[in-house]
Amino acid sequence: MTDAHDDFDGIIIGAGHNSLVLQAYLGRAGMKILCIDRAGTAGGGLATVEDPRHPGFLHNTHSFYHRALNQMPWYRDLELARHGAIYIEPEFNVALLLEGGESLEWWTDFDKTAASFERFSRRDAAALRNWRDRFLPIVQNILGPESQSPPLPPEQRRLLLQKTAHGRLLLETSALSPLQFVMREFEHPTIQAGLLFFNGLREVDLRCEGFGHHIPALLASTGKAQMCRGGSASLARALVSAVHESGGCLRLRCEPRRILIDNGRAVGVETQDGQVFKARHFVASGLNPQQTFIDLMDEAHVPQAWRDKAQAFSYNLIAPLFALNLNLNAPPRYQAARGNPALDKALMVIMGLEHVQQYPEIVQHHEEGRIPPTVMWGSCPTVFDPSQAPAGKHTAFMWEKLPYALDGDARNWDHEKETHGRSMLELWMRHAPNLADDTIDWFTRSALDTERSLPNMRGGDLLVGAFTNGQVGYHRPFAGAGHYRGHVQGLYLCGSASHPGGNVTGFPGYNCAQVVSADLGLPAPWAPPSIEERLAQLS
Numbered sequence: 001m002t003d004a005h006d007d008f009d010g011i012i013i014g015a016g017h018n019s020l021v022l023q024a025y026l027g028r029a030g031m032k033i034l035c036i037d038r039a040g041t042a043g044g045g046l047a048t049v050e051d052p053r054h055p056g057f058l059h060n061t062h063s064f065y066h067r068a069l070n071q072m073p074w075y076r077d078l079e080l081a082r083h084g085a086i087y088i089e090p091e092f093n094v095a096l097l098l099e100g101g102e103s104l105e106w107w108t109d110f111d112k113t114a115a116s117f118e119r120f121s122r123r124d125a126a127a128l129r130n131w132r133d134r135f136l137p138i139v140q141n142i143l144g145p146e147s148q149s150p151p152l153p154p155e156q157r158r159l160l161l162q163k164t165a166h167g168r169l170l171l172e173t174s175a176l177s178p179l180q181f182v183m184r185e186f187e188h189p190t191i192q193a194g195l196l197f198f199n200g201l202r203e204v205d206l207r208c209e210g211f212g213h214h215i216p217a218l219l220a221s222t223g224k225a226q227m228c229r230g231g232s233a234s235l236a237r238a239l240v241s242a243v244h245e246s247g248g249c250l251r252l253r254c255e256p257r258r259i260l261i262d263n264g265r266a267v268g269v270e271t272q273d274g275q276v277f278k279a280r281h282f283v284a285s286g287l288n289p290q291q292t293f294i295d296l297m298d299e300a301h302v303p304q305a306w307r308d309k310a311q312a313f314s315y316n317l318i319a320p321l322f323a324l325n326l327n328l329n330a331p332p333r334y335q336a337a338r339g340n341p342a343l344d345k346a347l348m349v350i351m352g353l354e355h356v357q358q359y360p361e362i363v364q365h366h367e368e369g370r371i372p373p374t375v376m377w378g379s380c381p382t383v384f385d386p387s388q389a390p391a392g393k394h395t396a397f398m399w400e401k402l403p404y405a406l407d408g409d410a411r412n413w414d415h416e417k418e419t420h421g422r423s424m425l426e427l428w429m430r431h432a433p434n435l436a437d438d439t440i441d442w443f444t445r446s447a448l449d450t451e452r453s454l455p456n457m458r459g460g461d462l463l464v465g466a467f468t469n470g471q472v473g474y475h476r477p478f479a480g481a482g483h484y485r486g487h488v489q490g491l492y493l494c495g496s497a498s499h500p501g502g503n504v505t506g507f508p509g510y511n512c513a514q515v516v517s518a519d520l521g522l523p524a525p526w527a528p529p530s531i532e533e534r535l536a537q538l539s
């Protein structure tokens, strides 16, 4: 245990997975790093909690689907399998269940996905193959490496991309909005709806030009949804174990009051209970820009232009999630599985989505703070990992995108959420009638509950900041702060408000570790070549 007034090489605020990735890399380079968090458990969105009324029933209250997690460079470098994070990837990834009993399916095996598309439209199955083939090298050689590196200024990036055919295709496709891309390339309304659903999981506004490449990139990506054995918190525990092994310290239930600045340098953190932790080299924030630059820094230490930009940082309207969590005697048994038994083994099941025309309606409801007709998705984790419930029992959940400010005020969720949870359960029972008898108990969580537990997710935005053209890449979180450095020496940003944004990718922390290592002259043999070099080498 470290003395409260020990000096550290660096201090990190917020113990989300990005912060822990940064801390473990720097610890392995010999730095003595402290990470502090207001919560009682480290890991932020890697939370698995036991239902207090039903011992042994575990629920993943934030993230569950970890895309290609065991292919992440930091998973390998930090030896997280050895630290206990084991991943399961059910080969039937996603099923979109339709009222008529049909389903649109995504499999790890691409040919099975294409066969499912073909049952709806031959032309769309051909488009799927065509875009998968065209984007495979783009994902492998451009988009993948870009997400794992500090970003380039947009003009420099554009000039490099324009030099190759793949780069030009990426720029042309990006110029569209996801909606334009899907409507231009695919014809069947169910396939159009399914593709836009996946775009929606990345929270990008489907009308926003500049993001048309998202869908072909998803089609080409070999990385599929995975889940962590024992629940998402197993990844947090593995990261904490890697941090401890690297000599790092964690202080939980420790709330920062301010970042200390001396002589134009970030030199430490003072906590709400008056402790002062000093940092010889740096302070990194895994929080959002309003927290970092406005709440935690004296006005005198932040130029007005930075305060204004931090204040203007915006959040995703359509990101907030509402969750219905069930304790069960048996897993959901879908009616549609009578004709297609594999459906009971799909990792993710989507219900309520029938037609692409539902999207404008959903967006409008969000804009007006009203509950749209339900489109929901979720899983029964215990089908794949029995350890998340008592022997023979199960847990399951459904998520729905619902407006944060219900009827103009997020607090309305506190009295609305039971009613809405019941209506989701009714829809679920229509598809899986056994839930009427097999449900032991259930509870809900609103986007306001999310924000209460993770205040960096302002407005319940689980990606910690909108993906809009002003807030991506080199300009995320805002112009001038897109290289993980703050406005004073020794101040860094390492959370999802930085490139490439939210979700459990670890890349904001991984990229920040590259920048801090370079600035401090630390050995970083794990770091990839710079993105400039990699794009310049493309043929």
Ligand SMILES: Cc1cc2nc3c(=O)[nH]c(=O)nc-3n(C[C@H](O)[C@H](O)[C@H](O)COP(=O)(O)OP(=O)(O)OC[C@H]3O[C@@H](n4cnc5c(N)ncnc54)[C@H](O)[C@@H]3O)c2cc1C
Pocket: 013, 014, 015, 016, 017, 018, 019, 036, 037, 038, 039, 041, 042, 043, 044, 045, 046, 061, 062, 063, 064, 065, 066, 067, 254, 255, 256, 286, 287, 291, 321, 323, 450, 453, 454, 455, 456, 457, 462, 463, 464, 494, 495, 496, 497, 502, 503, 504, 505
């Ligand atoms: C309901 C829900 C479902 C999700 N599902 C998925 C999913 O399936 N797949 C996926 O990839 N992602 C999912 N996400 C998103 C994912 O959880 C986040 O994008 C991710 O956790 C962000 O990681 P982070 O390290 O940047 O920060 P976080 O995980 O948000 O961690 C931030 C940390 O900072 C701490 N903190 C906040 N404010 C302060 C403060 N003032 N002082 C000190 N500490 C503070 C918090 O306690 C927390 O520990 C989901 C999120 C939610 C809410």
